[in-house]
Structures are given as structure tokens and as C-alpha cells.
Amino acid sequence: MxxxxxxxxxxxxxxxxxxxxxxxxxxxxxxxxxxxxxxxxxxxxxxxxxxxxxxxxxxxxxxxxxxxxxxxxxxxxxxxxxxxxxxxxxxxxxxxxxxxxxxxxxxxxxxxxxxxxxEFEPREVLARVLQRLASKGIRPVVAFELEFYLFDRALKHGQPQFPRDPFSDDPDDQPNMHIERLSRFSDVLRDMVETANAQGVDANVITAELGPGQFEINFGHCEDGLRAADWAALFCRSTRGVALKHGLRASFMSKPYLQAPGSGMHVHVSLYDQAGNNVLASNGQRPLRHAVAGCLALLPHCMPVFAANHNAFRRYGAMVNAASRASWGFEDRDACIRIPESDTRNLRIEHRLAGADANPYLVLAAILCGMEHGLDAGQEPIAPLNDNRDSGVDFPKDMLTAVAAMRGHPAVNESLGPEFVKVYCENKRQDHLAFMQEVSAREYRWFL
Incomplete structure (x- = not known):
């Protein structure tokens, strides 16, 4: 009972x-x-x-x-x-x-x-991290932003096709970042937001992104970290369902087109103390720099969380605003960790590395562990990209290397839980090996 x-x-x-x-x-x-x-x-x-x-x-x-x-x-x-x-x-x-x-x-x-x-349930992993922060008098406020692509419902030779444009038969007529594209797909986008709202998700701002048929929908800032991740999970489910209802296909796949930008999960996080003060803004923003340093230190060892599958690694360094190294910067979208311009009350980090198809509970848990690690260590970060465009720390670019880097890292095991890390890394390793057990058409073309 x-x-x-x-x-x-x-x-x-x-x-x-x-x-x-x-x-x-x-x-x-x-x-x-x-x-x-x-x-x-x-x-x-x-x-x-x-x-x-x-x-x-x-x-x-x-x-x-x-x-x-x-x-x-x-x-x-x-x-x-x-x-x-x-x-x-x-x-x-x-x-x-x-x-x-x-x-x-x-x-x-x-x-x-x-x-x-x-112990290894994603929501439970995040709950434990939030409880530990609460015991230190820290309360995160979180907002997710999710990019996704719309495709035609029918695949062609197993490959996604641009969505049917109600105003044009030309597949190249996709005005990137234009408000006009929001008008062309207004029926399905409006339904997505309204349906998410009906699920209790504070979905609001809609943006036409750079890729053909790519959009981003933002969520409001949430003072409950678990609820913020719930919103992201529920939004993905309802968005796919609404797209099918409109004769389309919605996907949060990280990199559906090699020649177009990938889709990311951007997470805004600020930290507050029990009195409601922004922890990151205190003492001349020193805690902000410490939190950034901690995120950068753990980032190379949390890549299986941020890049959750083989396809997700294709995002990095391939197009604009997709970092190839762990970096940070003020108002810089090339950085993994961006510091948006804001007042003292709303000072926050924007973690931009995760693919849109990552697990939102685990992404948020890993980000918070990085911030906590930095606050505890009190170290200064590397130079921001604003001062040095070559600044950055290398991170793994394939799943097996990433799993090895995560599995053996003491701070990640301590922060996320050793049982979770063991189970998660083995799950990802075996998933990747299973994925590779197929000879591609390219292999036949190159090596037959």
C-alpha cells in the first residue's frame, strides 16, 4: 500500500x-x-x-x-x-x-x-541531486528550450523529407529565422503550444530556427527542478502527437541533416539561497565563475548524458552554434556555456551542449552536479571565448570514449551515484554496439 x-x-x-x-x-x-x-x-x-x-x-x-x-x-x-x-x-x-x-x-x-x-531511474537521479542542493540551502530555477524539426509524414527511402509548405511547392523555399515561416506552419505550431499548455507545461515563445523545418519552443522559468524536467519530457510526447495529427512528423533527433544545424536542448539555470538571493550574483559574481569552472571540469565526463546516442555526436563542430570544445562566454552562442545578459536577480548560465533527444532529467542532473562541483572547489574557469577564441577543453567525440571517461570519474560517480553511472554507461555501451551491428550501404560502396 x-x-x-x-x-x-x-x-x-x-x-x-x-x-x-x-x-x-x-x-x-x-x-x-x-x-x-x-x-x-x-x-x-x-x-x-x-x-x-x-x-x-x-x-x-x-x-x-x-x-x-x-x-x-x-x-x-x-x-x-x-x-x-x-x-x-x-x-x-x-x-x-x-x-x-x-x-x-x-x-x-x-x-x-x-x-x-x-537508484538508476532518471527522475530519481535528479531528485537526489536536488535534495543534496536543498540541504546546502540552494534552490535552482530552471528553464528548458527545445529545438526540433518538422518532416513530411512519409519518409523517402527511409530518409526524412522537408515538411509540406502550404504556400510553396519548392522544398528550398524555407525562409530561415523568418517570422513568415511561423505563419506558414502556424496551425501546427499553435496547436503544439496550446496542447503543451493543457498538459501543464508553460510553453510560450516560438522561433523559426536555421534548419529547413526547424523550430524552437521555450518554456517559462520553473522553481521546481523536477517539474521543469517533467515539462520537457511531456512536451516531446505531445509535440510528436500533435504533428501526426496534422499529417507531419516531429523529431527531436540531434542531427537529422548533415548539411543543416542540429537540434539542441538548451537549459537555463540560476541558483538562489533560502532568502531568495541569487547565489551566482554574490561577491562580484565569483560564484558564477566557480559554477562555470565546475561545469567545464565535469562536462567531458558527462558526454554520454549530453550526447545520448551515435547521431548526437554529429552536432559538435559541424555547423554554427555547436561547440567542438568545452567553452564558455558572455552572450556567445558558440560556447557550450553561455552567460546571457541579465540583471543581478536573473543572472544564470545557459548550458547549450545537450542534444534535443537527451534525457532531460539526466541533463539537468549533470548540469547541477557541475555547478555544485565548481562552487565546492572554488576554482576560476579558463578564459571566456570573448577574450580568447581558442579557449576550450576537449571532450570525447564518440560514445565508447565518452562512456570510458564517465565510468571512471570519481566526482561524477559521487555526484550522480555509482550505481547509476555503472548502469547508465553499460546501457549506452551496449546500445552503441548493437547500433553498429549493421553493414551500411556506404561500406558496400567503399569496400566491396
């Missing part, structure tokens, strides 16, 4: 009264690669869970690979009997789903906050 919550039970009952046609609710949680898994529950059973009945799913669901398979990781998956683990309902996340053919609801679930949290 779980502890019953009057507020949670009232949330379910209010939802049932407001949406009487909804018979089922998808209970969702994010696995290591950043995909949702879960169960579709009859809504009357959901009310029983809210009242205290246990909610369990297999623990090893968290360990699924990109294609849904399981890998042997220590005793997990094949030598542990595939045990169930408790999950709990996340309050405030029960919302209607508008992109399916039939009335449906969805709600986030997690093992964090249960009697036995799963």
Missing part, C-alpha cells in the same frame, strides 16, 4: 467529473534513453491507486535500450528475476490527451519518493 493523499484523490475525482468520456489513463515514466514506458489504466483503478493501492511496474523497464531491448547489466535484467518496483503518481500531472483518436488521459509516475526508489 502507498500512503493515500487527499489532494491526489481529489485530483483524480475532479478529472473524472470534468472528462466523463475518458475511460483510460496512460501512466508514464521516462526510461534511460528518454522514452516513455508505462501502463494504460482504467480510470476507476487509478482512483484506487490514488486512495492508496500499490502501483508496481517491473524495475527493469528503466533499463530498456533505444529499441526497447534489455541488456545484461550486472545482475539486472537476466539474473534478478525481473522484480517489480513501487511507483507513485506525480501530483498535478493528470491531464487529457487531445492528439489520440479516442478520449484518453495521461499521468506521470515515478519511483522517487517511494519506500524503495530505483
Amino acid at each position: 502507498t500512503t493515500p493523499s487527499a489532494d491526489l484523490l481529489n485530483e483524480v475525482r475532479t478529472f473524472r467529473a470534468r472528462y466523463p468520456d475518458v475511460r483510460y489513463v496512460d501512466l508514464l515514466s521516462l526510461d534511460i534513453p528518454g522514452h516513455f514506458y508505462g501502463k494504460r489504466y482504467p480510470i476507476d483503478m487509478l482512483e484506487k491507486v490514488a486512495a492508496g493501492s500499490p502501483l508496481k511496474l517491473p524495475q527493469n523497464c528503466v533499463l530498456l535500450g533505444v529499441q526497447g531491448g534489455l541488456f545484461p547489466i550486472g545482475d539486472y535484467c537476466f539474473n534478478d528475476g525481473d522484480p517489480d518496483a513501487l511507483r507513485r503518481l506525480i501530483p498535478g500531472t493528470l491531464k487529457p490527451v487531445s492528439w489520440e483518436r479516442e478520449p484518453l488521459g495521461q499521468m506521470l509516475i515515478s519511483s522517487d519518493g517511494t519506500a524503495a526508489p530505483i
Whole structure:
């Protein structure tokens, strides 16, 4: 049994009264690669869970690979009997789903906050980092920005095609960064924002990005780090669903076109003390520089988090605003860590390295660990790009090198948890090896 919550039970009952046609609710949680898994529950059973009945799913669901398979990781998956683990309902996340053919609801679930949290569950990893910062009197405020591409729904020879433009049959007629492109795709973009808002996500500003069919949608700043990552996860799900409803395909793939910019997950983070003062702005902004130094120090050892798959490494150094080294700068979009111009109250870092298809819980956890590491060490960072365009620290450019750099790093193990690091690195290593087990058409052209 779980502890019953009057507020949670009232949330379910209010939802049932407001949406009487909804018979089922998808209970969702994010696995290591950043995909949702879960169960579709009859809504009357959901009310029983809210009242205290246990909610369990297999623990090893968290360990699924990109294609849904399981890998042997220590005793997990094949030598542990595939045990169930408790999950709990996340309050405030029960919302209607508008992109399916039939009335449906969805709600986030997690093992964090249960009697036995799963050490390697992404939301639990972030929860532990936030709890540690809270014990030091530090409260992060976070805002995600997510870039994505729209494609035509039909692939051509397995490859994505530019989205159909309602005003032009010319695939090259894609005015980058122009407000006109927002008008051309206004129906689907407006639906994406409104649907995200209906999910409780504070999605707001829309930008037409540099790539053909590429857009960015920003979220409001959130004082709850877990909720900020929830927003990013839920936004990806609803955006894909809305695109399909409009006859399109939305993808957060890091680098869908070699000759066009990749899609990033940009994360704005500021830190506040218990009195509401901006920690980064104190003492002549020295803590800001220390936080930057910590992020740069851990960045090369967190690359499997920021670049979560083989394709994600293609972003780095390939086009504008995609760094090839760990760097920082003031108002500089070529830097991994950008310091936007702001007043003292809103001073923050913008971490720009992660691919858009990375796991938002883990990306935020890694960023916060870097900032914490820097504040504790009190070291000054390397020169900003504003002073030296060659300033920077090398980081791994392939998954196997990145996994090795992460697996053995003491500070990363201590900050994110050694069990998580072991499981995550092995999951990524085996996913990468599985991906490589195919002979490409290029190999035949070059070597046959």
C-alpha cells in the first residue's frame, strides 16, 4: 500500500467529473534513453491507486535500450528475476490527451519518493541531486528550450523529407529565422503550444530556427527542478502527437541533416539561497565563475548524458552554434556555456551542449552536479571565448570514449551515484554496439 493523499484523490475525482468520456489513463515514466514506458489504466483503478493501492511496474523497464531491448547489466535484467518496483503518481500531472483518436488521459509516475526508489531511474537521479542542493540551502530555477524539426509524414527511402509548405511547392523555399515561416506552419505550431499548455507545461515563445523545418519552443522559468524536467519530457510526447495529427512528423533527433544545424536542448539555470538571493550574483559574481569552472571540469565526463546516442555526436563542430570544445562566454552562442545578459536577480548560465533527444532529467542532473562541483572547489574557469577564441577543453567525440571517461570519474560517480553511472554507461555501451551491428550501404560502396 502507498500512503493515500487527499489532494491526489481529489485530483483524480475532479478529472473524472470534468472528462466523463475518458475511460483510460496512460501512466508514464521516462526510461534511460528518454522514452516513455508505462501502463494504460482504467480510470476507476487509478482512483484506487490514488486512495492508496500499490502501483508496481517491473524495475527493469528503466533499463530498456533505444529499441526497447534489455541488456545484461550486472545482475539486472537476466539474473534478478525481473522484480517489480513501487511507483507513485506525480501530483498535478493528470491531464487529457487531445492528439489520440479516442478520449484518453495521461499521468506521470515515478519511483522517487517511494519506500524503495530505483537508484538508476532518471527522475530519481535528479531528485537526489536536488535534495543534496536543498540541504546546502540552494534552490535552482530552471528553464528548458527545445529545438526540433518538422518532416513530411512519409519518409523517402527511409530518409526524412522537408515538411509540406502550404504556400510553396519548392522544398528550398524555407525562409530561415523568418517570422513568415511561423505563419506558414502556424496551425501546427499553435496547436503544439496550446496542447503543451493543457498538459501543464508553460510553453510560450516560438522561433523559426536555421534548419529547413526547424523550430524552437521555450518554456517559462520553473522553481521546481523536477517539474521543469517533467515539462520537457511531456512536451516531446505531445509535440510528436500533435504533428501526426496534422499529417507531419516531429523529431527531436540531434542531427537529422548533415548539411543543416542540429537540434539542441538548451537549459537555463540560476541558483538562489533560502532568502531568495541569487547565489551566482554574490561577491562580484565569483560564484558564477566557480559554477562555470565546475561545469567545464565535469562536462567531458558527462558526454554520454549530453550526447545520448551515435547521431548526437554529429552536432559538435559541424555547423554554427555547436561547440567542438568545452567553452564558455558572455552572450556567445558558440560556447557550450553561455552567460546571457541579465540583471543581478536573473543572472544564470545557459548550458547549450545537450542534444534535443537527451534525457532531460539526466541533463539537468549533470548540469547541477557541475555547478555544485565548481562552487565546492572554488576554482576560476579558463578564459571566456570573448577574450580568447581558442579557449576550450576537449571532450570525447564518440560514445565508447565518452562512456570510458564517465565510468571512471570519481566526482561524477559521487555526484550522480555509482550505481547509476555503472548502469547508465553499460546501457549506452551496449546500445552503441548493437547500433553498429549493421553493414551500411556506404561500406558496400567503399569496400566491396
